[in-house]
Amino acid sequence: MKKVSIIVPVYNGEATIARCLDSLLAQTYPCLEILVIDDGSSDRTRSVLEPYRGRIHLLCQTHSGVAAARNMGLQRAAGDFLLFVDADDFLGCDCVERVVQKQRESGADLVRFSYQLVYPDGRIQEPIDSFTEEVFLPKAAFTEQIYPYFLSSIRFNAVWATLYPRELLAGLTFPTGMKTAEDAAFSLEVYTRAQSVLLSMDAVYFYVQTPTGLTRRGLGLLDKYRANLQLSGYLLEKLRVWGMDSFPNRLKTYLRPLMLTIHKLRRLLQE
Template identity: 35%
Template structure:
């Protein structure tokens, strides 16, 4: 089954405590025909030297070093060096099961999909939580976009997915974005594919929630701007498709709602980003839900209603 090459892109930056476990999980894949593209993004700790040791003993590992430019520039460099028919992204502070590539490859082949996804485990300290997404076989690009906008399995995360390289070879991550670059990349990919699939019963990716990781970076005005720019761009891009436009508007207000949730986390952020908070809250409260009910899942509908009442309440309920 492992006759087609899978390229695994791993951006690396100051992860000396985690990178060995990540690389051990990759070199021990049951699917053998892989290349591991390590992109060191100007690490200042021992990450690069650890990567060199692994590259010296496994010819499937290709190591590239560059000046620090952020995760998007690292992934873009990786995309330039892809030799495989399929591409997988792995964060250097996470790890995967031995059958990660095998499961993803078999899923994309069996469903004839250009993008396939599995579930994951979230790990916070010693607590391990399985995230079980909905399963579906072959669905069209439009249906995949619908699920993406409504959060029904096709999420914005790069991990836990396999991409047919032919569908993404012309895409690059927007290096001007400090956040939501993955949202934009997945959206653009879904526009390019014919079919997508998801096996929510399988969880092969172990996502480490840690202080200092990309998703836990301190909130800044540029991160807020990036998220809003992406949300508004997608809505404009869907303008010619009536159904997708409705869904993209829901997606936009949901992403803006996430910004409200970020700011709601503590009183200091609320003071620092009060202007952003008030502007976005007014948009959320003006957003008309009733004529979009047919496009909403119950969960999404309840979340948007609660956001209108209190973004902090949504944050509290999510963390329970």
């Protein structure tokens, strides 16, 4: 049976990390290792984690950011496959079993599965970008059905809700010099390496909507703009590799940071 390593970075997650870990320990798939990286938390996170020793691998570092925490997990992971889970999110009890079975049946390099939004009032909602059908995409289909999303949306940016074969990630790390969008930079490399992807409708990842999550760290709009501008540099390099280096795609890449910043500003004004 293939081993799956689950990497969980956590920073000041005392209120949510127990629910996350309980969902991982309740998985029906038996061959797991759970690596939790405490990124120098200053709250009671470490106290919450201590009773889980023996059932998880607890790693600690001085506060260095989510990219460095995930990199530590990558270095220590021994599984044949890897999953990333954010500390304020959780998995359905059969998540790992289902996605490993999907990989086994399809032979896909990556299995990208669906998720559900969980709100503080208990509401659970499907996101607007849910997959409407299960699709196996060979490399030839990436230029139409994968790569364009990196230019105009954030659909494939997040590293959670994806099953990765460990060998595909060999030598790959998250850039530590970005205040946000480091997951998008990582995903760019992964999807460039991958030869096939299975898009699964299984909504077995629960993405909790809180103001304190890893993707809601209170960064100012200027910081977000700068990080996305840096990401545009990565994208311009990939356009050449993907055979998509055209004027319209370059224009989309240049405009992407501005459009995302405007979208974020609108959301802030609506809150």
